[in-house]
Amino acid sequence: MTTATITNVQRFSLHDGGGIRTVVFVKGCPFRCPWCCNPENLSPKPQGVWHRSLCIRCSMRAGEFSAEACPKSAAECPTGAKELLGIERSAEELAEECQRDAVFYEESGGGVTLSGGECLSYQGFAEEFLQRCKERGMRTAIETTLAVPLADAGKLVACCDLFLVDFKIADRERSMEVTGIDPDVRDKNLRRIIGLGAKVVGRMPIIPSFTDSRDNVSQNVAHLVELGITRVDVLPFHQLGKGKYDAAGMNYALKDMRQLSVDDIEWVIRLCESAGLHAMANGG
Amino acid sequence: MLTTRTQHIKDSLFAQPRQISMERATLFMESYKATEGESPVIRRAKAFRHVLENHQIVIDEWDLLVGNRSATPRAGVVSPEMSPYWILDELDAFPTRPQDTFEISEEDKAFFRNVLYPFWQGQTLNDWYTAHRGDDVTAAEKDKVFAVAQTDKGQGHIICDFAEVLTRGIGALQQQSADLLAQNPTNNFYQASCICIDALSAYVSRYERIVRSAAEEEAPADAHATIVLPRTPERTAELQRLANILAHIATEPARDLYDALQLVWIVSVALQHESNASSLSLGRVDQYLLPYYRASKREGIPDERIRELLQCFYLKCNTIVAVRSTESARFFAGFPIGYNLVVGGVDASGNDASNELSLLLLDLQRDTRLPQPNLSLRIHKGTPDKLLHKAAEIIRLGDGMPQCFNDEVNIPAFENRGVSIEDSRDYGVVGCVELSIPGRMYGLHDISMFNMLKCLEITMHAHKEGFATFDELVGATEDTIRHYVGLMVKGCNTCDLAHRETSPTPFLSTLVHDSLEKGEDITAGGARYNPSGVQGVGTANLADSLYVIKKVVFEDKTITYQDLLAVLDRNWTGEGDEVLRQSFVNRYPKYGNDVDDVDLLGRHFLEFYGHCVEIYENPRGGKFQPGSYTVSAHVPLGAVVGATPDGRRAGEQLADGGLSPMVGRDQHGPTASLLSVSKLDNFLNSNGSLLNVKFSPSTLAGEDGLQKLMAYLRSFSKLGIQHIQFNVVDRKTLLDAQAHPEKHKNLVVRVAGYSALFVELSKAIQDDIINRTEHVL
Structure with a gap:
């Protein structure tokens, strides 16, 4: 039985993969994005x-x-x-809990989304959890940087109906420096899973001074197009995570940064659309 | 959008303060003085006729429809023939009381004290009730477990057969009553029915004469008419047309939408003149008006004219309010008059019955944005997406309408009560959420509420020695419920008889099957279906409280029964009590979070209550049936219950709605709360039940938001819950949530990339959401 440390099972989530969803948050992330809105999921420990x-x-x-x-x-x-x-929970037990909202998934085209932290740091768990969800008739999604080594891409694609994959800092060097994410690893993985038939939606957080330059956005868009990804969610920077930093006693570098509105990122949407991408503010 | 005309009408509704009106009371008294010694049903019929012949009729400058209950809109029409006592007590307080205020003149006050009160004193409905209810009921009412309603006002809570009036015409009904009377010359009800239906026809003709004189710019011959003379040729033509319509519908069936709306409204006003009651509701308007709507379309009436006419009708529904006693106004705050208007649902064969008029009737709420009519949507598995989408759009406006009813439960619920399948499929809604069969059911749907949480309190105090097991506590609480249900039934049946003995409603009865067929007033059992509906309230608090007791007293044994009782008795004021209270609130699961252990306790008790109730019969040959709704009664019902183990302080409100979780205690979102409610035996509550759900407007933003609301509604239907209504939260609530986060723990808000619980956000973000919400709205 595979387990993972879980911080939250959030029911009635509306913007993480379509329809009414339950999002399961796994604790632990190898990366450190300064704008992280789930800081409680950085450390793998309770x-x-x-x-x-x-x-x-x-x-x-x-x-x-x-x-x-x-x-x-x-x-x-x-x-x-x-x-x-952070409670250690088994894949089976979580899948059973998620199934409680099955009627809402069916009616809305929703399902289960595994998020984090970086849920693919716990690939065995992720696969088992998603597999159990699928066996129970639920649609599945994961939210990931995809910038971790994939042990068995075939197995992952088989149990995951949708990949929500981050496109943050496009420049490799700067990305490694600021967040620790290697976009090349992500792209390699993306090509593999797309080759295996995975459905992918890109997610572009627009963070002032980190990812909001025209150059960075253009590079990400070009990348998405090149990879054959047709849908992208554009996520304006928000301060929803601020209270969580306070509660956890953690330092938050971006605490004074201004939030962006949907209007502020309209140009990104237009840029995506002009490249032929189907772009949505926030995400369905 | 409202037109110039309908905007003027809307403004006029609120242009002056609401007045107390003694007109109907005076006319009733005049008639009663002249009918001394006659049977009550005849006396009521003659008093009704006297009102229709003499009350002040007002023709204003704008309206396309006529029919006014009082000379000024939204007047408080008092009924001392029902009970003069509370009116006397509150004469001076009407303008200043905490809820539902009215202006009253010194002259009217003096008239009431010196003339009306002495005349009615001792011979009213209320006198009959108090004389016959029995000492045990009187004592039990003091225990505040239940309060019998309609002991001081008309019964209402019924839908008459509007379709019959429209398709056959008043003249055919006159003929039918006259024929029945000829065959049964000694039947008082037939005599009364003839008086009433003839009076209705004459009443329509009276409007016709007054409108025609206005059109002809003559002073009306009628001594009790106020008219605004037309100032434009267009208005003159409108009044001429209206007079012709009135001349036609005084006896003949409706031909088109204008005829039909005018006839429905005049009948509605006449019903109010007779009963002066809440919830003489409209029923399935998209069904019975459809032929007339289509006829008007065929005639080539432009859509904007049709829309304006319907706006006039909706606004008319806001001209009538109910004046209630201060006590009653706490239970039903804010003038819910109950012009419930139902759209959608299935037809007699079980197929979808919705149509283009269903969509239009929902859409009109955009224009009027007022509380009446109270829009209700019947949902079933075949409800078209288009209609559900329209409903979602209107819900998102934030007016709380339409509320949604679930055919998949409500139809079988009626069948379980012996209602035929065809009649069950034709159900409508009266008042707030009470389910009723239009034109065939006199259901005393709002005859009492029953406070289950109070029963726990009484049980605990009656057993200071405690219980050996949790099951014994459950059993003792059941005994208390059973005991008080018996007394409540006795009180309700006394009230039922009081209406029969003192206040028959022969006009209403003429429009309800099978009164004419049987020759009996509905108060005497004339209707086809005759239930009495009593609402079990406090499910959530009872389940939450019992679960805490089960854990802390019987399983973990962290506190003794006696110590817990002492804490409750001192209302958490002792040393360390607040810590205990907080832990009871926060450390034990609560109903509404999809946790079986506690949800099933709720199911057990609501089901137990239902089975207690349904064995009893009423004097009309019908049976009692349970419902579960509170309207605003969760506040006064909470006020009479001391501190409870769910962490409630003494006097705090109960869970709102009826089925809803306790405020702020459902923290796992709106899917979990719906699943909790779905565990109740919702098929049992054939009288109707109520579930409130709150959303922030941003959760429902965009087409995506509408789709999710539609999915939520489809899920609601699949889960077998009877009713749901939505509060789309406004700025004020959010401000309150900021100040009192403990009360709003379940408020889901949408700001940026995901939805979050409002109270978990920092103040700055909350401020942001508050400001954006204002923008959204």
Whole structure:
């Protein structure tokens, strides 16, 4: 039985692969994108967080207000202000949980999306989980950088109906330097899975000063076209992850950066469309 | 969009404060003085006729339809013949009371105190009820487990057979009643029916005369008419046309949409003059108006004219409000008059019945943006995508309409109550969510609510010694429920009889099968179907509370029963109680999160309640049936329950809706909450049930959002839930969520690349969402 450390099973997710979906978040990522909106999924280990706004100071040392000033464990916390993120769960158990929303997937064309972290860091788990979901009649997707070595691309393609693959910093050197992602590894993997018949949607986060230059976008678009990918989701930078950094006590380099609106990325959509891509803001 | 005309009409609805009106009360009194000694059904018929002959008729400058219940729109028409007592108590408070205020003149107050009150005192519906209900019911009502409704006002909650009036015409009904009376000359009901139906025809003619005099720019011969004379040749022509229509429909069947809407509205107004009740509802309007709509299209009436006419009709539905006592207004806050209008669903053979008018009737909400008519959509597996798409668009406007009903459950639910399959397939909705068969059912659908959570509180206090096992606690709570259900039934049946004895409704009965066939008023059992509907409330709180007790007292034994009782009795105010309360709220699963252990407790109790109820009979030969809805009653019903183990503080509201999870306790999103509700035996609640779901407008943004809402609705139908309605959340709610995150834990918002729980976002992002939401709306 394969297991992974899971932070969240998010039901009624609307923008990660089409229809109404359940997204399973795996903990652990080898990369470090400065704009990461799921920082709780960077470390592979279970991790304590503290939601300041939920705390009622029931056990706080006088004059202090911090996670450390509270002697209670997450299990003892009455409000859920202290929370332990990351529970080891089996592929089978998760697939069973995901199936609860089967009726919504059927009616909406939705399904299950495995996300993270980098879920392909746990390829055996990913394959088993997706396989079990498919056996239960659910459509499957994964959200990945695809920039990790693939042990068995054939097996992965067989159990995954849709790959949501990141196109972030196009320049290899800068990408390796800023995020650790090697686009060449990704492209090699992409060619393999596309050759095996995989359906791929590109995902382009537009992050000011990192990925938002016309040059970077053009390179990504050219790449998508060259690889034969026809659909791309354009994701404007948002600050939804900010509270998570606070809760986890992590430093967030982009905390003061302005969010982008759909209007701000209209030019990206147009650029994609002019290259013949079907582009969508955010994602269906 | 509204036209110049309909915008003027809409504005006029709110141009002046709502007034208390004594007109109907005065006319009823005049008539009753003249009919001393006659049978109640005849007295009511004559009083009805007296109102139709003498109340103030108003013809304004704009409207294409006539028919007004009161001289000023949205007046509070009091019914001292039902109960003068609460009115007397509240005379001075009408303008200032917390909910549903009305202006009242000093003159009217004095008239009420000196004339109306002394006349009605001692001979009303309410007097009959209080004299006959029995000491045990009186005592039980003080325990606040249930409150019998309609003991001080008309019964309502019914749909008459509009199709019959439209297709046969008033004249044919007059003839039928007259023939039946000739065959049964001593039957009081037939006498009353003839008086009423003749009075209706005369009432239509009275409007005709007044409209015609306006068209001819003459002062009306009628002493009780106010008219605005036409100022343009176009208005003159409109009034002439209207007068001709009225002349026709006074006896003849409708020919086109104009005839039909005018006839439906005048009948609706007349029904109000008779009953002065909430929820004399409209039924399946897209079915019975369709032939007339198509006739108007064939006549070549332009779409914009048809739309304007329908706008006029929708606006008319907002001219009537119900005045309730302060207590009642807490349960039904904000004037829900219940012009429920149903579209969609299946036909008598089970095939999709929707049509082009169904779409148009939904789309009109874009124009009027008012609470009435209360739009309802019947969904079944064959509902066309086009109709569902239209419904999704209108839901997204944020007005909470249409609410959606599920044929896949509601039809079998009726069959389970012995309703024929054809009649079951023709169900409509009265008031809020109560299911009823149009023109064939007098269902006392809103006769009482039953507070199941209060039963737990009573049980726990009656057993201070505690219980050896959790099952014993469950059994004792069941005993309490069973006991109070018996008393509630007794109270409801007394109220039922009070209406029969003091307040028959012969006009309404004439339009409900099989009253004419049987020769009996509906209050005496004349209708084909005669249930009484009582709502089980508090499912979520009861399940949540019992689950916590099960865990902490019986399994983990972290607190004793007596200590828990003490904590509840002091309302969490003791040392360390708040920590306990927080842990009860947060550390134990709650109904609404798709967790079987707790959801099935909810199922057990709502089902138990239903089976308790359904064994009882009422005086009309029908049976009791359960429902589960609260309207706004979860607030007052919560106010009478002390602290409960689900973490509720004393007096806090119960879960809203009826089927809904407790506010803020469903944290696994709208799919999980729907699955929890689907575990209830929803087929049992044939009286109707209510589920509220909230979405932020951005969740439903774009065509993609509409598609997802449609998928959600299809899933709802497949899951076998009776009803669902949506709050598409506004700025105000979001601000409240920011200030009180604990109350809004389940609020799903959409900002950027994914959806998130609002309360988990930082303040800055929340601010952002709040601002964008304002933009979206």
